[in-house]
Amino acid sequence: MDIHQLKSFKTIVEKGNFLDAANELNYSLSAISYQMQQLENEIKFPLFEKIGRRMVPTEQSLKLIPHIKNILDEIEQIRLLNAKNRIIEGSLTISVSDSILTYIIQPILIEFMKKAPNVQLKLKVKNSYDIQKDVVHNEIDLGIHYQVFGYDNQINVVEIKDFSIGLMVSPNFSKSERDFNTKNQIKKTTIINNDPNAVYQIYLRDYLKEKNLQMTGQTLEVWSIEATKQSVMNNLGIACLPRFVVTNELKNGKIEEIVVKDFKQNITLIAAHHSNKWISPAMELFLNLLKEKI
Numbered sequence: 001m002d003i004h005q006l007k008s009f010k011t012i013v014e015k016g017n018f019l020d021a022a023n024e025l026n027y028s029l030s031a032i033s034y035q036m037q038q039l040e041n042e043i044k045f046p047l048f049e050k051i052g053r054r055m056v057p058t059e060q061s062l063k064l065i066p067h068i069k070n071i072l073d074e075i076e077q078i079r080l081l082n083a084k085n086r087i088i089e090g091s092l093t094i095s096v097s098d099s100i101l102t103y104i105i106q107p108i109l110i111e112f113m114k115k116a117p118n119v120q121l122k123l124k125v126k127n128s129y130d131i132q133k134d135v136v137h138n139e140i141d142l143g144i145h146y147q148v149f150g151y152d153n154q155i156n157v158v159e160i161k162d163f164s165i166g167l168m169v170s171p172n173f174s175k176s177e178r179d180f181n182t183k184n185q186i187k188k189t190t191i192i193n194n195d196p197n198a199v200y201q202i203y204l205r206d207y208l209k210e211k212n213l214q215m216t217g218q219t220l221e222v223w224s225i226e227a228t229k230q231s232v233m234n235n236l237g238i239a240c241l242p243r244f245v246v247t248n249e250l251k252n253g254k255i256e257e258i259v260v261k262d263f264k265q266n267i268t269l270i271a272a273h274h275s276n277k278w279i280s281p282a283m284e285l286f287l288n289l290l291k292e293k294i
Contacts, residue, residue: 003075005039006068008032009047013057013065014139069138073278091120092282095131096144098194099225100269103245105144108289119282127197138274141283144290146199147268154276158287160269160294163242165200167258170235180260183211190217190237194228203265204240211262229255242267269294 012021012032022032040047047061076090096105101123113121126134128145135143135155151157167180177189193201196219208215220237222228225245232239232246233254249255271290273283 001039001042003072005035006071008035009039009061010065010068010072012036013062018055066138070276073276076280077278087118088116088281088285089118090280090282091122092142092280092286093122093124093140094142094144094286095124095126095134095140097128097131097146097198098125099198099242099245100144100146101125102225103242104269104294105290108286108293111289111293112286116282116285127195128199129197132272135272135274138276141273141277141280142286143272145270145272147270148199151272154274155272156275158271158291160271160290162266162268163244165203165240165242165265165267167204167238167260167263168229168232168241168246168255169238169258170233171253171256172235173238173256178258180211180213180258181262183213185212186214186216188217189215190220191215192220192222192228192231192237192239194221194223194225196221199267200240200242200265203267204263207260207263207265 008021008025008027011024012018015021015024018032018036019029021027022029025032027035036047043064045060046058048055049058050056079090109121112119124134124140126145128148131140131143131145132148132151134140136151147159169178177187179185191204195201207213217237220231222231225241228239228241229246229249231237232241233249238258243250243257246255246257250257271287273279277283279287
C-alpha cells in the first residue's frame with residue numbers, strides 16, 4: 001500500500017464517486033480504479049460494493065477513513081518538518097459562514113495569499129451547524145463560524161469576537177408593520193433569509209415564538225447574504241442580519257433597523273479545529289491573522 005492509494009480512497013469517499021475523485025486528483029478513471037484494486041488486495045477486504053448502478057464504500061472500509069486521515073496528516077507533517085525555514089506550502093481547507101467570508105475575512109484572505117501564495121486554499125461556504133459537523137468529523141482543517149452548540153474536549157476552539165444582530169427593513173417598509181415588541185400579533189410580513197439554519201435566523205424564530213408573533217406572510221429563502229440585503233433594500237420583506245453586514249446601508253439610510261427592545265442577541269465568531277489535526281504552517285498563519293486582524 002502507498003500514499004497515493006490512501007489519498008485516492010479518501011478522495012473517492014469525499015467526492016462520492018470514482019470519476020469526480022479522478023478529476024480532483026488528475027488521474028484517469030482506469031488509474032484510480034487500479035489503485036483501489038491494489039489496495040483491496042493488500043487489506044484483504046472489499047472497499048466498495050455495488051448498490052444499484054452505484055459503487056458505495058463498504059461499512060468496513062469507512063472505518064479506515066479516520067486512520068487514513070491521520071496517516072496523511074503525519075506524512076504532511078514530516079514533509080513540511082522544516083517548513084519554517086522554507087516557503088509555506090501545502091493545502092488548507094476551511095469551512096466558513098457566508099457572512100463571515102463576505103464581510104469579515106476578506107482582508108485576511110488578501111494577507112494570507114500574499115504571505116503564502118503556494119498554499120492551495122479551499123473555502124467551503126456552509127452554515128454554522130454544518131461547519132460544526134465538519135470540524136467534529138475532522139473533514140476540514142479549520143472551521144470559522146458562529147458559536148452554536150458547545151464542542152467537546154476533542155475540539156480546539158478560539159473565540160474571536162462578538163457581533164450584534166438586528167431586524168432590518170427598507171425605509172419604505174410599512175410603519176404599521178414595525179411593531180415587533182407587542183405580544184400575540186398576527187403579521188403578514190415576509191421574512192427574508194439567506195439560510196433557514198443560520199444561527200441568527202434561529203434566534204429570530206425563537207423570539208417570534210416566545211412573543212407569539214405569527215408570521216403569515218411568505219418566507220423568502222435567497223441563500224446569499226448579499227441577495228438578502230438587496231431584497232431588504234427593495235422592500236421585499238424583513239431580515240434578521242448581523243449589523244456589520246449593513247453598516248454602510250444603515251449610515252446612508254438605504255436600510256433601517258427596527259428597535260426590538262427584547263431582542264438583544266449577540267453571535268460569537270469562533271475558529272475551531274479537531275485536536276487530532278496537525279497545525280500546519282499554513283493553518284498557523286491563518287489562525288494568527290484571524291487573531292490579529294479581527
